[in-house]
Amino acid sequence: MAEEINGYFLEDVKVGETVYKKGSLVPSFAFLQSNGSTSSGNWIYCASYTDKGNMAARRSNKDAANNIGLYPEFAWAWPVNRRIIYNRASVDPKGRPYDEKDWVVKFAGEEKDGKYTTNKWVGDVPDGGWFPLQNPDGTKREDGKHPFIMTVHGHGQIFGPGLADGPFPEHYEPIECPVEKNIFSSQMVNPTAVVYGTKADTHATCDPRFPFVGTTYRVSEHWQTGLMTRPQEWLLELQPNVFVEMSEELAKLKGISNGERVKVSSARGALECTAIVTKRFKPFKIGYATVHQVGIPWHYGWRWPETGTEESANLLTPSAGDPNTRIPETKAFMVNVAKL
């Protein structure tokens, strides 16, 4: 399988002066051909499995010449075993490391009369092995390229193109939360979040009807809505019911016993869950307030199990989404938990 992903020559192919035999492994993505004479499962993995064997299975503890912990012969990194992308950003225009002690790459070509004459880099695999931008005498070279090779001008960027928020991470409160004020910022919630305006999109921050933080997650036995895994009886046997996990403290507060069916509700909907009272959940402090959290998997819905009693956690979650992908805010919202 790993060989397939790397890719083969499908016929004898001549690249430069070398003929590569049909059936041999392609040594690197630069050798992949556009005429159907080579195969590759994924170009970035080309060079991961070569005539020397499975590069990802290597376990050498020998470090690279720069001695900064790259371990180039331990496993393999895509593409072409480069450990740090855009690594030429660590050198000045003449190819000399800004940090002479902990350097990543440096130019080691020969020079004559103030000009570089041969091309060689040492350290990590250079991200684009062109000559440096300048010769040792400071003259500009026409064959050099800026280090950020995947951007239009070759420079690093603070804003990614077309993104609605950023560039720096900021703490905003979720669209529903247990606090009245964002204590890190004067901005309460993400001002660019996509918030829908239908009747179903009601939100309840600091609302005594929904005092607990809710979150959703997966279990390893089911996949997404569970439509592919709940009909599989061996998987349903392992995780038969939608559950709500809560701390022993919250269970005591609400008089809920382990394994009991309870109602979990939010401003948007409600469903019945089996309570799992666990030491893995603990109340936490926000400011002076004790906040309880509960967690629900989202894999359930109609038809399987055949009781039809196990409904989707999506009934509880807000549809408000992040501004770029509209992935809804399923990880933090407010709920209530009550005995049936």
Place this chain on the structure above:
Amino acid sequence: MTKSIFVDTTICTACRGCQVSCKQWHDLPAEKTKNMGSHQNPQDLSFFTYKLVRMREEIIDNKLQWLFFPDQCRHCVDAPCLATAFNEDAIYQDPATGAILYTKETQKLTADEIIGSCPYNIPRKAEDGTLAKCDMCNDRVHNGLKPACVTTCPTGAMNFGDREEMLAMAKSRLDTVKAKFPKAMLLNPDEVNVIYLVAFDPKYYSDYAVASSGKGGISRSVALRKMMGPLAKMMRV
């Protein structure tokens, strides 16, 4: 050559791939389960469930530990169930692999006596009294495959090979994990062919993680039969 399984519970994540692959290989039906307030399901081993990851939350030295114990037949070196049955048509040991195997003939045994003889509380009976448990995937092993649970394990918690090789692996892993878990131990390694490594006192994992003195073992009459050896077989005492 006797085969063994080495179960390193310190790297088990309770994904339960072993439970499912066991049912798949043996074509065992799913049980109609209910969440009882834990992720462990089914609740116990049964005639249709040979492998079960037991889960417990324990506070040990003021720290929460979520313990996983993939429970199954230990394939004892000297199996009390085999000695108790005293009927090689019903319970026998495969000399090639060391696996302790149950047949349909177990229906003719006194099921509760066999179950009671097991120090690890493993065999389970059907309504008609037939007994069943893990067979170490003996059919796979004879065809050069590993047991289904071992093949499917993604973390390396389940290992399979010659007994000496597994014992060496178990001892070497024990030495390694002792640095992190000073109370780590192997469970009855000299007596079983399914050797568990646990990080804490085995009582935290399962009531029958180690052979318990109050449970199982062989009765006096069985001991007598064993003493008589081959003679007893001939006489069927």
